[in-house]
Amino acid sequence: MRNLRCINMKSETCFGKRSRQPLSQYFYEDEAQNAAEYLKKNYHQDLAPYECNKCGFWHLSPKTRITPSKKCTRCTAGDGTYKETYRTKKEANTRANIISGEQGVDLKVYKCRYGDGWHLTKQFWC
Ligand SMILES: [Zn+2]
Ligand SMILES: [Zn+2]
Structure with a gap:
């Protein structure tokens, strides 16, 4: 073993x-x-x-x-990498809560405009 x-x-x-x-x-x-x-x-x-x-x-x-995610093929994050896509709003929220608890970052959940997944974004707007 x-x-x-x-x-x-x-x-x-x-x-x-x-x-x-x-x-x-x-x-x-x-x-x-x-x-x-x-x-x-x-x-x-x-x-x-x-x-x-x-x-x-x-x-x-x-x-x-555990919140399974895959890379979105069209949406990119601020650093140019493809965003993680969560299957449901609930899973995206779970992940946002975990990140907020661990890193103190507030994330907003929104629906991908190309597919049927959900993304997270930092809560500031330029
Ligand atoms: Zn580790
Ligand atoms: Zn997307």
């Missing part, structure tokens, strides 16, 4: 919001997925892997906090 070793790998850069403890980190999605299944079986925790923007490794997060 090579994956058991990875359960104890702690991040040096990323910490839990409430616990303030270092997050477990995984190098690959399947390692994180295995750990999630292990925790579900043994501790009844419902977690899902996500790729961390900060450290580039994978962490686990409660499923309610």
Whole structure:
């Protein structure tokens, strides 16, 4: 069971919001997925892997906090990268709340004018 070793790998850069403890980190999605299944079986925790923007490794997060997104093919953000598209307004709101809690940035949810997804934007207008 090579994956058991990875359960104890702690991040040096990323910490839990409430616990303030270092997050477990995984190098690959399947390692994180295995750990999630292990925790579900043994501790009844419902977690899902996500790729961390900060450290580039994978962490686990409660499923309610996971908001799947894909890149919009037409809308770009201020820095020229394509915007994330959320499937529903609810998921976009969940993500906006998480970002606001973690980074103190207020984001506004709006419907993509080309597709049927939802985007986030910073609340200032030029
Ligand atoms: Zn991280
Ligand atoms: Zn768009």
